[in-house]
Amino acid sequence: MRIDVWSDIVCPFCHLGRRHLELALGQFEHADDIEVTWHSYELDRNAPAVGSENVIDQVARKYGAARDQMIAQHQQMASAAADVGLDFQWERLIPSNSYDAHRLLHAAREAGVEESVAGAIMRGWYTEGAAIGDPAELRRLAAVGGLDSETIERVLTSDDYGIDVRTDEAVAAQIGITGVPTFVLDQKFAVTGAHPTSVLLEAIEHAWADQGNRPDLPEAGGCGGGCCGGGGCGDPAETAAGDSDAVGGAGCGSGCGGGGCTADGICGEHQPADAR
Incomplete structure (x- = not known):
């Protein structure tokens, strides 16, 4: 079975989601029969x-949020990361174009050498x-990951490889992905956000x-359904209708439930649809 994952390196929730997927597959009895393919996604193509x-000041200024609120959110993310063996040094983050x-x-x-290079850069x-x-x-980071200097x-x-990045992003747009991380399972079920393992x-x-x-x-273009349940949520209309326990069809909206980053660059625990 195939799992396609869209994520951005500068999305903290994508790091957490990647780790949760690794842990989930470690508990899945058919893990050897799973093929995971990672796809590019840029939260902000126009970033310098x-x-x-x-990052704290940038996000607080851009979205008019209180700085203390952003600090608390990143502290919570660091705690969640530590619970699964990750070291999220949010105070050292440098905004970057990915x-x-x-x-x-x-x-x-x-x-x-994709896995080792991804690990080094992330x-x-x-x-x-x-x-x-x-x-x-x-x-430096690509070399640490084992990519040869000539290729770098x-x-x-x-x-x-710019065409590969743009193709990944075009597919994401075509199937309705607006938040990351997004996991598409068997090309038909989507889970958006850094949900628990x-x-x-x-x-x-x-x-x-x-x-x-x-x-x-679907009767019209695009893909229907929402995102995975288990406390998560997908299409706002479906969530409001109480469908948050269903695993949605491929194609979904903003990350929610477990937290995620949306295409406008917002990262955080998203509010339920009826609270927006």
Whole structure:
């Protein structure tokens, strides 16, 4: 069975979601038969290569939120990360454009070192305070992950693999993804947000048991359904109607429930639809 995941390196919830997926698959008896494919997603294509202010101030200013509220939110994320063995150093985060990092990950996949390069770049931003929009930092991190220097230089001095990034983003838009992380299970069920390991495991087991059944096509274009339940939520209309316990069809809206980051760059625990 196939699991497609859309995520952005500069989304804290994507790091947590990646870890939760790893833990869920560790508990799934058919994990050897699961193929996970990671897809690029940029929360802010127009972000400068390296931002000039810290993430807390940037988010608080951009969305008119209280700085103390943003600090508390990031402290909660750090606590959740520590619970699953991650080290989220939110005070060291440097706002960065992730386009070049995504291109390097596509090159790393082709070279057979995607997992190690992704780990190095993600730790760099999430834990070490690296500015991953800085080519020098990307060179260092990609090399740490095992990508050869010739490939690194070729990617960073060209637009190689840019088409792969844009294709991933076009597919995300086509199936209605507006928040990350988003996990699409067996090309028909979607889970958006950094839900607990138990929720992801339940969704994977549901998709595995449902293999061979195809969802009904929507009457209009796009994909219907919402996101995974277990406390999560998907399409606001469905959530308001009390459908939050269902695993939705592929194609969903903003991350919620377990927290996520939306296409406008907002990261956080999203409110229920009726509270918006």
